[in-house]
Amino acid sequence: MMATRVCAESEIAVDSPLRVVVDDVAIAIVKDSAGTVHAIGDTCTHGDISLAEGFVEDGTLExxxxxxxxELTTGKPLTLPAYEPVPVFRVQIDNGEVYVDTHDVLASN
Structure with a gap:
């Protein structure tokens, strides 16, 4: 499978998640304070809540x-009530464009 363009990198503000849908998968695109772009499953595993509406802090999405x-890098929950991780997808940036492959899951265990 090929990665899908989801947005321009310039559209992502630091610590301000952007919700996108690729192949019927809701994804939160997050640029952390170091400028690294992450793609993490957008739906909280505790409830059907969009994580893109949450808060970015210290490498996490709340x-x-x-x-x-x-955690943005592993998808693991660090605090309750969630105890199941969310998937983390590979991000590619090419000429300022952000691509995500929903079939290339980096972490989800």
Missing amino acids: CWAHGSRF
Whole structure:
């Protein structure tokens, strides 16, 4: 499978997630304070809540509803009530364009 263009890198503000849908998979695109772009499953595993509406801090994305924090690099929940990880997808940046391959899951265990 080929990666899909999801946005321009310039469209992603630092610590301000952007929700995209690729191949019927909701993904939160996040640029952390170091400028690294991450693609993480957008749906909190505790409830059907969009993580892109949450808060980015210290390499995590926090669900606004119940406060579960997920690592951007592994998808693992660091705080309850969520205990299941969200998937993390490979991001490619080419000429300022951000691409995500929903079939290239880096972490989800």
